[in-house]
Amino acid sequence: MTLSPIDRAKFAAAHRAAAMVEPGMKVGLGTGSTAAWLVQCLGERQRDEGLRFTAVPTSARTADLAREAGIEVGDLGTARWLDLTIDGADQIDREMNLIKGGGGAHLMEKIVATASDRMVVIADASKEVETLGAFPLPVEVIPFGWQVTRMLIEETLVGLDVLGRETTLRMAGDAPYRTDQGNHIVDLHLKRIGDPRQLGLVLNQIPGVVENGLFTDICDATVIGHSDGRVRVRQHAGGPAEEMRYDLEDADNIFTEIAE
Numbered sequence: 001m002t003l004s005p006i007d008r009a010k011f012a013a014a015h016r017a018a019a020m021v022e023p024g025m026k027v028g029l030g031t032g033s034t035a036a037w038l039v040q041c042l043g044e045r046q047r048d049e050g051l052r053f054t055a056v057p058t059s060a061r062t063a064d065l066a067r068e069a070g071i072e073v074g075d076l077g078t079a080r081w082l083d084l085t086i087d088g089a090d091q092i093d094r095e096m097n098l099i100k101g102g103g104g105a106h107l108m109e110k111i112v113a114t115a116s117d118r119m120v121v122i123a124d125a126s127k128e129v130e131t132l133g134a135f136p137l138p139v140e141v142i143p144f145g146w147q148v149t150r151m152l153i154e155e156t157l158v159g160l161d162v163l164g165r166e167t168t169l170r171m172a173g174d175a176p177y178r179t180d181q182g183n184h185i186v187d188l189h190l191k192r193i194g195d196p197r198q199l200g201l202v203l204n205q206i207p208g209v210v211e212n213g214l215f216t217d218i219c220d221a222t223v224i225g226h227s228d229g230r231v232r233v234r235q236h237a238g239g240p241a242e243e244m245r246y247d248l249e250d251a252d253n254i255f256t257e258i259a260e
């Protein structure tokens, strides 16, 4: 069985980041297709090397995947503080500001990442952008009066340095999408986000808004995978970037083992 090019890139990033987990660590597990690879790679390390760590998932989906991979699932309330969180992202700018929440889990993801010594983002190279904005920015809102909250969001955008004000309520079939916390998501279709820090703060002041998908000053390192097996690790603090290359035959073999 061979991986699609995009899955090769995601796999390579996830595999490199899984190697950052050390025995005894408390680790936040992100949500999404790249994070799903991470869970598989950690399950494999647990089976092959007997790696033991405390896993704190950022969604019910990731908790289910972790259990399926044989990883015991803990919770943040008990763990209190984590050594490391590894998660995907929808967009990453040069300063490692992120848009997250394409999978609707950004509230739990932000809580878990903020409660960690380090957040490492894993992604394929298409997620790296000059400036954030082309990807719809998710804003989690409580269901009560969500129409009013959405109106307030749109009015707030008028006074800000952003381009575009269209918003949509995220749907799951015919019904509004529900997050793990039972909330809805309003996606903001902004072509340009001026100052992500300012926008994030302002959005969270609006009554009814629970959390937005802008992650500023949270990500400490990125692990970017390419479909030819190349992986680049960059630290927010600077210093030389680490480059490596996966043998794609190896990646296919590991994938086949995981898939079986």
Ligand SMILES: O=C(CO)[C@H](O)[C@H](O)COP(=O)(O)O
Pocket: 030, 031, 032, 033, 034, 035, 087, 088, 089, 090, 099, 100, 101, 102, 103, 104, 105, 106, 109
């Ligand atoms: O923020 C997220 C979920 O809320 C995901 O990390 C983000 O959507 C990236 O997902 P994928 O790895 O599937 O591209």
